Amino acid sequence: MARIAVIGAGLGAMAAAARLAVAGHRVTVYERGDTYGGAVRRFERDGFAFDTGPALLPLPAVHRDLFVKTGREPLEDVVELVQVDPSSRHVFADGTAVSLPNASRAGVVAALDEALGEGAGRRWGDFLVRAREAWDRTRRPLLEEPLWPDWQVLAGREPYPAVPHRRLLRTRRAGTLAETGAWELRDxxxxxxxxxxxxxxxxxxxxAPASAAVLPYMEHAFGTWYVRGGLRELARAVYERCTARRVEFVLGAEVTGIAEKDGRVAGVELADGTAAGADFVVAGVAPAVLARLTGGAALRPAHGVAPQAGAPSRLTVLLALRGGRPGGTAHRTVVHTEDREAELDALFGAAPALPARPTVTVLRPDDPELVPDAEHEAVTLTATVPAFPADRDGSGARDWGRQAxxxxxxxxxxxxxxRERVLWHEVRTPADVERDTGALGGAVPAPALAAAQGRLLHPANSTGWEGLFTVGGWSHPGGGLPHAGMSGALVAGLIVEGPEFRGSQ
Known part of the structure; x- marks a missing residue:
C-alpha cells in the first residue's frame, strides 16, 4: 500500500483518487479552497442556483466507467441524467434558426434541410461520416492511452480525410477547421x-486542425446530457464516492512545494509549514502552479510536449428572471455573431480584446431545483473571452460589465x-476562474487534438520526476469533463500497473 498525495480536488483529481483508493492505496487530497470540484462550482442566491463552470455532460460513459470500477454502481444510481433534446438550437447571423435533435443523424439531416435548404443536411451528414473516421483513427492513442514517447505519430498526419478542393488549377485538402467548413459545407x-x-x-x-472535427462528432455520436440539479451534483457524487472509499480530504490546505529526493518525489509541503510524506504525488493543477511547486526548471515535461499557451477564458452571466420557462424551450441555444472574422480577430489577435458582437451560448435548463418556484427562470449566458490576469485593483470591472x-x-x-424579465444578474469573470482553478488569467484548457505539429497535445501524465504525475485538463488528454475523467483513469493505471500500462481495454 503506497501513500499518495493528490493536489487539488477537481473532477480529474478526484477520479484518480477514487480509483487509487479502490486499488488499496492510502490517498489524501489537499485542496487549497474550502470545497471540492475545481471549476465545477455553484452560485446560489434568492432561491436561484447556477452552474458557474461546465453545465452539460458529454460522453457520460467516462463517468459511468468510474462508478462501476470504484463500486459496481451505475452512475444513474447516484445522479439523475437527462438527455438534452434538442441537443442545441442555433440562431444564425441572418436570423435563420434550427434545432438539432440529440444523437440522431437522420433527424439532424432533416432539420438542416428544412431550415437551411435542401442539400444542407446531406453535406453536414457527409461531414460527420468523415469526422467519424478521424475519431476512429485517434480515439485510442489520443484519449484512452498514456502519451507515449513516440507521441510524434499524433503530431504529423492529419487524421481527418478532407475532401480535395480544386482552386486555381491546384488541388488542396483542408488543413484547418475553417477551411473544412468553407470548402466542404459550402454554406x-x-x-x-x-x-x-x-x-x-x-x-x-x-x-485549429481539421481533426477538430471530432468535437462535433463526439456530441453527435454520444449525445448531450444534463445532470438534474446541475453539474455540481456530479462533483458531489464523485466526492462522496471518494470518501466512501476512504479517501481523506484536507480542505483549506494549500500545497506550497513538492519535495524531491534523488529524482523521485518524497511528499508535499504545506503553507502552514508542515510536510506530508508520499510515495506518489498526483498534481491536478495548472502549469504555472506546477512549475512553482517544483522549482520551475527542475521539472521537464515528459516526452517533450510543452503545456499549451495562450488559452482563452470564459465570461459567464447568471440571470435571475421573472416569469417561468416556456414549454418547448431548448436547453441550449447558440446565438452566432454577425461578424465571425471580427470576433476571431479580437479573441485571437496579437492584442486580444473583447469582441463587440460575441457568440453567446444561452442555457435554459428545465429544472425546478434551480429556481424558487415555477414563476421564475434561471438562465446562464457564456462567451469565450481572452484570459486576463485577475483584476486585483478592480480596473477591469467596467469592461466586464459592458461585455456582460x-x-x-x-x-x-x-x-x-x-431585458424586461431580469430581476438581477451576476457576472463571473476570468478572475473568478483563476481563483477557482489557479490557471493564470482564468485560462480554460482545450481537449487534446491530433496533427498541427502537436501544438494541441498536452504534456504526458508522467513527468520528469519519478513518482510525480499530472491529472486534469492541463495534462493529457486535455480539457473538458470527459477528458478530465480519462486523465484520472490513466494516472491510476500508471501508478497501479507501472510504465507497462497500456490504457483501458
Missing part, C-alpha cells in the same frame, strides 16, 4: 455551426423580452 451557416464547436473550447477555427451587457443584448435574439 456560411453550416460553417458557423462547425466553427462554434471549436470556439466553445477556446480554439480559433482558422488555426453586450451578451444580454445578443441573447435577446433567442429569448424575447429578456
Amino acid at each position: 456560411p451557416r453550416l460553417a458557423a455551426l462547425l466553427e462554434s464547436h471549436a470556439l466553445a473550447y477556446g480554439l480559433d477555427p482558422r488555426t 451587457d453586450r451578451m444580454i443584448e445578443v441573447a435577446g435574439r433567442a429569448v424575447p423580452g429578456l
